[in-house]
Amino acid sequence: MPLYRNQWRQMLIEDLLFIRFLDDMERKWVEVFNVLSAGLYPVFYSKSKRYTLRSYASKFTLQGGELFYGDKKAIKSREEARACFDEFHVSPDGKHLGITRSRDAVGSKYYWFGMSRDTEKWVLECDKCKNPAAPLTPAQIRIKKEARNPPKIKRGVLNKAVEDAKKLAAYAAVDYHVKDNQTVGIGSGSTIIHAVKRLAERVKAENLNILCVPTSSQARQLIHDNGLTVVDIKRHLEIDVAIDGADEVDSELNLIKGGGGCLTQEKIVASCAKSFIVIADYRKDSSALGEQWKKGIPVEVIPMAYVPVSRAIQSQFGGSADLRMAVSKAGPVVTDNGNFLLDWRFDQEHNWSAVNTTIKMMPGVVDTGLFINLAERVYFGMEDGTVKIRDKNML
Numbered sequence: 001m002p003l004y005r006n007q008w009r010q011m012l013i014e015d016l017l018f019i020r021f022l023d024d025m026e027r028k029w030v031e032v033f034n035v036l037s038a039g040l041y042p043v044f045y046s047k048s049k050r051y052t053l054r055s056y057a058s059k060f061t062l063q064g065g066e067l068f069y070g071d072k073k074a075i076k077s078r079e080e081a082r083a084c085f086d087e088f089h090v091s092p093d094g095k096h097l098g099i100t101r102s103r104d105a106v107g108s109k110y111y112w113f114g115m116s117r118d119t120e121k122w123v124l125e126c127d128k129c130k131n132p133a134a135p136l137t138p139a140q141i142r143i144k145k146e147a148r149n150p151p152k153i154k155r156g157v158l159n160k161a162v163e164d165a166k167k168l169a170a171y172a173a174v175d176y177h178v179k180d181n182q183t184v185g186i187g188s189g190s191t192i193i194h195a196v197k198r199l200a201e202r203v204k205a206e207n208l209n210i211l212c213v214p215t216s217s218q219a220r221q222l223i224h225d226n227g228l229t230v231v232d233i234k235r236h237l238e239i240d241v242a243i244d245g246a247d248e249v250d251s252e253l254n255l256i257k258g259g260g261g262c263l264t265q266e267k268i269v270a271s272c273a274k275s276f277i278v279i280a281d282y283r284k285d286s287s288a289l290g291e292q293w294k295k296g297i298p299v300e301v302i303p304m305a306y307v308p309v310s311r312a313i314q315s316q317f318g319g320s321a322d323l324r325m326a327v328s329k330a331g332p333v334v335t336d337n338g339n340f341l342l343d344w345r346f347d348q349e350h351n352w353s354a355v356n357t358t359i360k361m362m363p364g365v366v367d368t369g370l371f372i373n374l375a376e377r378v379y380f381g382m383e384d385g386t387v388k389i390r391d392k393n394m395l
């Protein structure tokens with residue numbers, strides 16, 4: 001049924017009032033709720049704003065009238081958020097957890113728009129947190145000591161669990177996707193080491209004929225050290241399958257890559273492959289980018305452009321885009337292509353496809369660590385020894 005002019009006017013007024021009286025957090029919640037429950041958008045939203053809202057809303061689900069962000073309850077109002085914060089800010093031992101741990105603790109169960117900013121503000125306002133000299137209970141003293149000298153065995157156990165998980169994912173991908181007479185793209189990082197080892201085992205045991213296209217100097221060395229055949233992409237454009245790690249994977253198979261600085265060649269190889277398969281441990285599995293990976297989105301830039309590109313990213317999208325500095329060398333990290341890297345720590349959800357295109361268009365940008373619409377399947381090695389699969393055909 002067509003809407004009469006006065007009905008449109010009424011809706012517009014309601015929308016404007018709605019924007020005016022709700023704060024950002026509540027407005028986002030209501031917008032997502034309206035899209036999911038009734039397919040309704042604010043009337044004055046342009047096509048692109050609707051698109052952004054729709055893709056943000058796709059990260060949520062409606063369950064019994066409540067909104068959930070992954071398995072976390074999405075909180076609507078600041079009062080409710082404050083109550084959730086209070087529930088977690090003080091540990092059962094009476095210890096005030098500080099900014100990061102309070103945010104992680106609250107974030108294990110709840111989500112709201114602006115959560116990081118709010119937890120930081122509330123922790124800074126907390127008298128107990130401001131006054132660390134307040135007398136500690138014996139339990140607090142024990143926890144503090146343990147935090148200072150964490151039992152070594154725990155770290156070893158964690159590292160082992162992570163390594164085992166990487167190996168599980170790598171073996172699953174190599175065993176399922178690599179066949180005789182194929183050209184295989186070899187990614188970079190620590191997870192791919194397990195994949196190359198498995199590939200070498202299979203080549204030897206099954207007498208396979210496999211050609212490997214590297215994505216970095218590390219990958220080239222790895223292929224070589226494992227007795228596999230290295231070929232150049234210039235002569236082997238037809239890559240059957242590319243296997244690579246990732247720093248983070250969201251629910252729609254968008255990836256952040258480049259934590260080890262190899263994003264550009266990785267993206268070229270992935271885009272030339274008939275299928276691009278990602279291997280990762282359970283820590284990389286996120287419902288939204290930025291949830292697990294806090295080091296930001298890498299952007300490779302030619303050296304003279306790093307300041308203008310950093311400013312352009314910050315002014316268009318907020319957050320901070322900082323030059324990556326080397327650890328065991330003075331000065332910035334230099335990529336295999338002789339370029340610099342910016343790490344952009346964003347502070348809100350974005351339409352990643354649009355952001356990727358905009359950043360790529362900035363003069364001096366070589367590529368970004370956002371891999372959108374490239375991954376066909378991700379294998380996550382899990383802590384319990386299983387492998388979780390996220391496949392683009394099953395989204």
Ligand SMILES: O=C[C@H](O)[C@H](O)[C@H](O)COP(=O)(O)O
Nearest residue numbers: 189190191245258260261262
């Ligand atoms: O630049 C590095 C690559 O994009 C890696 O694939 C990514 O950082 C994941 O590395 P890892 O397997 O070590 O977690």
